[in-house]
Amino acid sequence: MEHRAHPLVMATPGCHRQIDSEHYGPVGQGRKVYIQAALHADEIPAMLVATRLRKHLIELEKANRLQHEIVLVAVANPAGLGQFIMGASSGRFELGSGRNYNRNFPVPHREIAQSVEGALTHDASANLTLIRNAWLKSLSEWQPADEYASIQRTLMLLAHDADIVLDLHCSREAAMHLYTGEDVWEEVEPLSRYLGAEVSLLANDSQGYSFDEALCLLWSHLRSHFGARFPIPNGSVAVTIEHRGQRDVSYEIAEQDATAILDYLVHRGAIAGVANPLPPLRNPATPLAGSEQFYAPSAGILVHRVPAGRRVQAGDELFDIVDPLTGDVLTLTSKTSGVLYMRREIRFVRPGDPLGRVSGAVPIRTGKLLGA
Ligand SMILES: [Zn+2]
CATH class of the missing domain: 2.40.50.100 (RNA polymerase II/Efflux pump adaptor protein, barrel-sandwich hybrid domain)
Known part of the structure; x- marks a missing residue:
């Protein structure tokens, strides 16, 4: 495992925060899975799942079973995690500005379309690399104006070139459910089965620009832009998983959810081994608009x-x-x-x-x- 620290823009003098990422398996060799927890910082079930994933990833790395790099960010929002009002944690919105930490991630599809247009070919995999490089350049040039923007930039830099992105959240009082794009549903469906999700909500563009949506939508927009001229694949299969409700914090549930995620990664070939049989889908996917x-x-x-x-x-x-x-x-x-x-x-x-x-x-x- 390789640990990396990503300093954030200081909110106030003397307040140094950072995002910590853990990199397991073959780092920087191409295939990549990115998993983060608690971007909404008061969603603790997600964080407990991350601790169970870490335990398994250490063992899987020792056993040489990691085929792809797996990046784990167990505390995606250290700024939100530090927010309390009279003893109650409040991590969904930045209290100073009212901004939701999981909205309005940038989707620079026009800028990227312009920069890659002359270099695209009929090779989808070469186009993928070209677009990811252009996205990296765009993110690298982004000068975050404040701590909120630096959290967004750091997380996007870590995730933009991942084949699979899992953003772990929870809701208020809830059943296991997930959000993803219509364009990637076919690839997400096995994850919904392993997790036992009661509901899978689909939208390519909800106009909210959450983290998972921004990561899928860029590719959908580029496909619309270039039409039949150039093949553009899905760069990331990105999903928001809602690990039930805020009080559903238990070792048993966290272990069950971590195991489901690892089953999916075996199924996808990111982890070597024989995948457990796919359970049935509990309910067909439905439109978020429904x-x-x-x-x-x-x-x-x-x-x-x-x-x-x-x-x-x-x-x-x-x-x-x-x-x-x-x-x-x-x-x-x-x-x-x-x-x-x-x-x-x-x-x-x-x-x-x-x-x-x-x-x-x-x-x-x-x-x-x-x-x-
Ligand atoms: Zn959330």
């Missing part, structure tokens, strides 16, 4: 009527909002048949607060598909 999002119409006590992970039918009652002054109950029902894959962890809501989401097979939303 997810129904529920919001509180009024203030009150939120009483969840359905546990996270439960399959629901249109018309099922999902949430009650109880007015504490009158006892009146307002019940929200699902318009969609699918899985209630996440719900909020709070128990008192104000008008407009999000409550939860149900997956659906038919697109019903347009515009920005990812929430704040």
Whole structure:
């Protein structure tokens, strides 16, 4: 294992932070897997999975089974991890600016298209290298204005040339689910099976530009740009994995999830060995645009009527909002048949607060598909 430290732009004088990356297997020899945890820094189940992965990677490296370089970043956001408000951790948004740490990663497809146009050929693998080099140049020239931007730049520099990128997160109260691009779903499907994901949400461009989306979307945009003129492969198969809810922190679950990820890497040939048989896909993938999002119409006590992970039918009652002054109950029902894959962890809501989401097979939303 090779350890590397990546200093971040100082937020305030004397505040030196860095991102630590661990590089296992054949470093810098071409094939690469990149795994990071807790870009949203208060998503601790992801971090525990990273510790289990480390344990296995050390053993696999000793046994000479790593065919590809595997990069592990167990703390992707040390700045967010240091944020607390009156004892409660708050790692999703940069508190100084309100920016979500997992939004608006740059997708410099126009700049890259311009710089590689004259050099592309009919050799898809040569085009892949050419585009990755152009992306590296673009990232290297990026002068991050602040700590937030330097986190984004550091993580993109580590991941942009990886064949597989796994971004480990969790939701509030949730079943195992994942987000990825439509263009790479076929390659992600075995991962969904190994993880036992209840829901796999697909969108090429949600307009949120999360980390996994930026890594896939650049290649999708370049394919659209060049059309039939030049073959452009999927540079990265990038996925956001939601390791259930924020309180689902246990050795048993973390080990189960780490094992599923390693099964997938064996299946993909990044780790030598015989892959475990693929379990069945629990549910077909659904469009992210098909997810129904529920919001509180009024203030009150939120009483969840359905546990996270439960399959629901249109018309099922999902949430009650109880007015504490009158006892009146307002019940929200699902318009969609699918899985209630996440719900909020709070128990008192104000008008407009999000409550939860149900997956659906038919697109019903347009515009920005990812929430704040
Ligand atoms: Zn997250």
